[in-house]
Amino acid sequence: MSLFPAADQELEPQVSLVDLLDRLLGAGVVLSGDIVISLAGVDLVQIRLHALIASVRADMERSATGRVGTA
Amino acid sequence: MSQTGKYLYAVIRAPARESLTSGYGLRGQPLELIEHRGLVAIASGVDLEEFGEVGLRHNLEDLSWLEEVARVHHRVVQFVFTTTPAAPLRLATICVDSEAVLARLAALHDEIDAVLERISGSAEWGVKMYLRIPTPSSSGQQPSTPRAEQAARTGASYLQRKRSEANQRKVGEEYAVEAARSVHTELSAVAVASRLLRPQDPKLSGHPDKLVLNAAYLVRSDREQEFVTRSEEVLAGQDQYELVRFGPWPPYSFAGLDDA
Numbered sequence: 001m002s003l004f005p006a007a008d009q010e011l012e013p014q015v016s017l018v019d020l021l022d023r024l025l026g027a028g029v030v031l032s033g034d035i036v037i038s039l040a041g042v043d044l045v046q047i048r049l050h051a052l053i054a055s056v057r058a059d060m061e062r063s064a065t066g067r068v069g070t071a
Numbered sequence: 072m073s074q075t076g077k078y079l080y081a082v083i084r085a086p087a088r089e090s091l092t093s094g095y096g097l098r099g100q101p102l103e104l105i106e107h108r109g110l111v112a113i114a115s116g117v118d119l120e121e122f123g124e125v126g127l128r129h130n131l132e133d134l135s136w137l138e139e140v141a142r143v144h145h146r147v148v149q150f151v152f153t154t155t156p157a158a159p160l161r162l163a164t165i166c167v168d169s170e171a172v173l174a175r176l177a178a179l180h181d182e183i184d185a186v187l188e189r190i191s192g193s194a195e196w197g198v199k200m201y202l203r204i205p206t207p208s209s210s211g212q213q214p215s216t217p218r219a220e221q222a223a224r225t226g227a228s229y230l231q232r233k234r235s236e237a238n239q240r241k242v243g244e245e246y247a248v249e250a251a252r253s254v255h256t257e258l259s260a261v262a263v264a265s266r267l268l269r270p271q272d273p274k275l276s277g278h279p280d281k282l283v284l285n286a287a288y289l290v291r292s293d294r295e296q297e298f299v300t301r302s303e304e305v306l307a308g309q310d311q312y313e314l315v316r317f318g319p320w321p322p323y324s325f326a327g328l329d330d331a
Contacts, residue, residue: 016276018271018276020145022269023195023324024144025162
């Protein structure tokens, strides 16, 4: 069985991006806060990405501090 | 070269199949397994210039970038999910390194474990129900039945058809909400859990009809057939509605830690 086709269309018929984002961004783990991604003036999804970005930042800072502290 | 971080796709229970590392994630990077106390995060390396705070802020506004990342994310999670119960992580969950992944797994161990317990043996099915909006052009060009085709050819039938269309619109909108609720109840009865999702803007979904139900159902694998059958029968004979079903998918809508 070919587990990983290079292109991503083979596994199932093309899913609509909106349906996908409804799920990939709507459900979630530890994040909160909102920014709105819009396309041509239409709110695409009201996504909780702001804190997502913040969490990446926190992670990077923690790592930087950790390195300084333990190196 | 800029710093490399870890992009996380999903968390599964140990032991993870070695074959998972034969898969590829974003930008063609091989999948990695990062294990902590019986949980395994599926990750791959990403360039933090692209996926760090600054890069993300910029890239998330780029729809084609977002689409590509979303599709790869989905593909990887599907790939993992075909072999084992998997708790998908939200799009663009990124840690600076493996240690940070371990720290996150440690901090959320019990919550993630509870999610895996809940979704084990089940998959997500999406159901969207539309109320068909008849338009003059669509009913003229695409008669849905031979009878409609015949009716379109005569004047009296034309008037009758227009009247019935107007009626259908008015009555339809009133009943659609009730019908959607009843469909949701019917389908929820076969599901472990269900969730109503946001209505979608027709400009984005590309679907001209009125979306009256956008829902996700967590269905046990041994009830899948029943769910499918019921979804096919629930609107039988009601041609004013269209029901779109997709699945089985990884349990995206049911993996939120806050539900645990």
